[in-house]
Amino acid sequence: MPVRTNNCGELRDEHVGQTVSLAGWVNSYRDHGGVIFIDLRDREGVTQIVFHPEHAQAHAAADKLRNEDVVWVEGQCVGRESGMANPKLVTGQIEVQATRVEVLNKTQAPPFTPDEAGRVGEEVRLKYRYIDLRRPRMVHILKARHRVTKIMRDYFDEHGFYEVETPFLCKSTPEGARDFLVPSRLQPGEFYALPQSPQLFKQILMAGGIERYVQIVRCFRDEDPRADRQAEFTQLDLEMSFVEAQDVMALIEGLVRRVWSEVLEVEVGDIPRMSYNEAISRFGTDRPDTRFGMELIDLGDIAGKTDFGVFKGALGLASGDGTVKGICVPGGGTMTRKETDGLADWAKGFGAKGLAVTKVAGPDKLETGIAKFLAPVAGELIERMGAKQGDLLCFGADRSKIVHRVLGELRIKMARERDLIEEGQWRWLWVVDFPAVEWNEDQKRWDSLHHPFTAPCSEDMELLETDPAAVRSQAYDIILNGSELGGGSIRIHQSEVQMQVFKLLGIDESAARAKFGFLLDALKHGAPPHGGIALGLDRIMMHLVGTNNIRDVIAFPKTQNGADLMTEAPSLVDDAQLRELHLRLALPPKPAVVVGTG
RNA sequence: GGGAGCGUAGCUCAAUUGGUUAGAGCACCGGACUGUCGAUCCGGAGGUUGCGGGUUCGAUCCCCGUCGCUCUCGCCA
Numbered sequence: 115m116p117v118r119t120n121n122c123g124e125l126r127d128e129h130v131g132q133t134v135s136l137a138g139w140v141n142s143y144r145d146h147g148g149v150i151f152i153d154l155r156d157r158e159g160v161t162q163i164v165f166h167p168e169h170a171q172a173h174a175a176a177d178k179l180r181n182e183d184v185v186w187v188e189g190q191c192v193g194r195e196s197g198m199a200n201p202k203l204v205t206g207q208i209e210v211q212a213t214r215v216e217v218l219n220k221t222q223a224p225p226f227t228p229d230e231a232g233r234v235g236e237e238v239r240l241k242y243r244y245i246d247l248r249r250p251r252m253v254h255i256l257k258a259r260h261r262v263t264k265i266m267r268d269y270f271d272e273h274g275f276y277e278v279e280t281p282f283l284c285k286s287t288p289e290g291a292r293d294f295l296v297p298s299r300l301q302p303g304e305f306y307a308l309p310q311s312p313q314l315f316k317q318i319l320m321a322g323g324i325e326r327y328v329q330i331v332r333c334f335r336d337e338d339p340r341a342d343r344q345a346e347f348t349q350l351d352l353e354m355s356f357v358e359a360q361d362v363m364a365l366i367e368g369l370v371r372r373v374w375s376e377v378l379e380v381e382v383g384d385i386p387r388m389s390y391n392e393a394i395s396r397f398g399t400d401r402p403d404t405r406f407g408m409e410l411i412d413l414g415d416i417a418g419k420t421d422f423g424v425f426k427g428a429l430g431l432a433s434g435d436g437t438v439k440g441i442c443v444p445g446g447g448t449m450t451r452k453e454t455d456g457l458a459d460w461a462k463g464f465g466a467k468g469l470a471v472t473k474v475a476g477p478d479k480l481e482t483g484i485a486k487f488l489a490p491v492a493g494e495l496i497e498r499m500g501a502k503q504g505d506l507l508c509f510g511a512d513r514s515k516i517v518h519r520v521l522g523e524l525r526i527k528m529a530r531e532r533d534l535i536e537e538g539q540w541r542w543l544w545v546v547d548f549p550a551v552e553w554n555e556d557q558k559r560w561d562s563l564h565h566p567f568t569a570p571c572s573e574d575m576e577l578l579e580t581d582p583a584a585v586r587s588q589a590y591d592i593i594l595n596g597s598e599l600g601g602g603s604i605r606i607h608q609s610e611v612q613m614q615v616f617k618l619l620g621i622d623e624s625a626a627r628a629k630f631g632f633l634l635d636a637l638k639h640g641a642p643p644h645g646g647i648a649l650g651l652d653r654i655m656m657h658l659v660g661t662n663n664i665r666d667v668i669a670f671p672k673t674q675n676g677a678d679l680m681t682e683a684p685s686l687v688d689d690a691q692l693r694e695l696h697l698r699l700a701l702p703p704k705p706a707v708v709v710g711t712g
Numbered sequence: 713g714g715g716a717g718c719g720u721a722g723c724u725c726a727a728u729u730g731g732u733u734a735g736a737g738c739a740c741c742g743g744a745c746u747g748u749c750g751a752u753c754c755g756g757a758g759g760u761u762g763c764g765g766g767u768u769c770g771a772u773c774c775c776c777g778u779c780g781c782u783c784u785c786g787c788c789a
Contacts, residue, residue, distance in 0.1 A: 142751090146747070147744065149747060149748080151748050164747080194747095200749055223739065224739085225739090226724090230723075230750095233723085235718095235719095235723085236781075236782075237780075291789075292787085313789095335787095338787060338788080341783070673782090674781070674783090679781090
């Protein structure tokens with residue numbers, strides 16, 4: 115490999131006259147028969163190379179160059195005459211007159227070129243990821259990701275953290291997400307699980323006196339992916355001893371302030387806090403998008419004055435948690451009957467029986483939908499909801515959980531569809547004061563909202579036995595523009611408290627010992643008070659580079675079926691491999707081949 | 713596991729109500745061309761319309777199944 119003196123993004127007027135050598139990929143070629151141009155691309159940019167017939171070796175070689183050939187060129191950096199400069203290239207003031215060329219690798223015709231890849235389907239991009247990664251956009255993303263993790267490591271180093279690696283081959287604990295399992299060869303019939311997070315290990319590190327731990331770590335959850343979720347993902351994971359929630363939150367504020375400042379030159383101010391109850395009540399979700407209004411308005415008292423059966427029914431629910439709330443969709447009055455009927459069907463997907471709507475026709479006048487039921491309270495309703503003529507009012511009347519869910523989802527849906535979110539905003543939020551546990555109606559038991567190691571608020575401790583639903587936890591989630599970037603908590607550091615919580619969750623002493631005995635022992639052997647947080651690095655990157663596709667920020671992502679289209683993982687393995695692991699497949703029978711009926 | 717959308721040349725797309733030889737641009741191959749920068753011009757090659765079945769005189773088009781990709785509900789302590 116001959117010497118490379120410069121990269122393709124750095125030559126400027128000041129380099130004119132120098133003999134330079136570049137290497138990279140042929141981004142495009144323009145063969146005029148006499149003079150030939152190629153745009154040479156490497157990681158750093160694009161530089162135009164000119165081949166004149168006088169340099170016979172170079173010219174002859176250039177004649178055969180095609181897109182994505184890998185070449186090395188040597189030549190003179192020359193200035194371009196005015197009118198011949200290319201303002202689209204940062205190197206457009208100069209070009210390199212090639213005197214020597216070496217084709218480092220001749221390529222097959224590529225299925226697509228990095229130039230046009232923005233218009234290529236994702237399936238093809240993933241199959242030929244190495245070509246996709248040559249796109250300046252992808253280089254930019256991977257570079258940004260590198261910078262972000264570098265900033266994070268520097269930041270935590272400055273704050274006294276040690277980066278410690280934790281195991282990938284772990285003990286399976288059936289709580290939470292489905293585990294990826296790894297069969298053990300040495301212990302027939304037994305399995306490891308890949309970590310869903312290093313939660314317990316980082317707590318043990320605290321018991322081990324490490325005091326401040328951080329790790330940028332891969333986590334695995336065998337659940338169906340989404341646009342912002344992948345079975346294999348990366349967390350910024352940390353834990354600190356001798357701290358309270360405020361300390362962890364302040365540390366993270368400092369981190370995002372630095373990352374956003376250095377990467378985007380955006381200043382992040384103090385991040386406001388909102389209680390879980392307020393978030394649910396005003397936004398119908400524990401991760402509110404506060405970039406726009408359209409908040410949920412409580413209408414219980416007004417609804418009670420109407421004769422509308424749906425409202426009456428909700429308010430009179432035996433469960434006692436019946437609620438009537440509404441949102442006002444600005445300008446939504448333009449929606450057609452078909453569209454609003456469609457909303458009702460959509461709402462059923464979230465457990466609602468339907469969705470009542472009406473339109474504002476004047477200061478105290480409603481029309482269409484359930485207008486006739488609301489006529490007596492029209493003025494009051496319109497005033498309460500801050501509505502004006504031409505708005506659409508949507509109502510949820512049901513158990514409060516369903517009302518909040520439906521209206522919370524509707525709020526987002528309407529904002530997106532009607533373009534009510536002003537771009538370029540960074541709305542940060544801490545959601546705090548979560549309930550520690552939530553009643554699971556299906557399983558008839560209490561479930562942790564975060565995880566079983568989250569410390570309850572000390573002043574709520576006595577409620578653990580009398581009124582579990584009222585116990586708040588020392589947990590905190592950080593939200594950006596309605597997306598959950600991460601969450602953490604102060605942990606339980608006393609084994610008696612941990613056992614009390616396990617008991618509430620229906621995990622008895624023997625089960626607790628079997629699954630978490632090592633943790634209980636560690637808590638008994640001098641575990642300090644501690645707490646931490648984990649942030650989704652992939653989601654942070656999605657925000658920083660402006661994509662809503664998590665696969666864009668991962669070099670080698672998987673598809674919705676968990677497949678890697680490039681390597682074709684997962685795949686069948688040899689019988690010999692299975693035998694070594696003491697495994698035998700028990701696949702479901704193949705569906706019978708249906709022969710045409712007719 | 714459920715719902716929705718998509719699948720036609722290497723890539724991005726088109727193809728009338730179900731109609732005769734499935735087209736275009738780019739890429740590829742051959743040729744021309746000494747200042748282009750999405751070069752241009754001339755010519756050429758390239759198709760199991762994802763796969764299997766059905767309906768029909770005739771299917772890219774309609775029906776059933778299946779595979780793949782995307783979004784989504786469930787799921788994600």
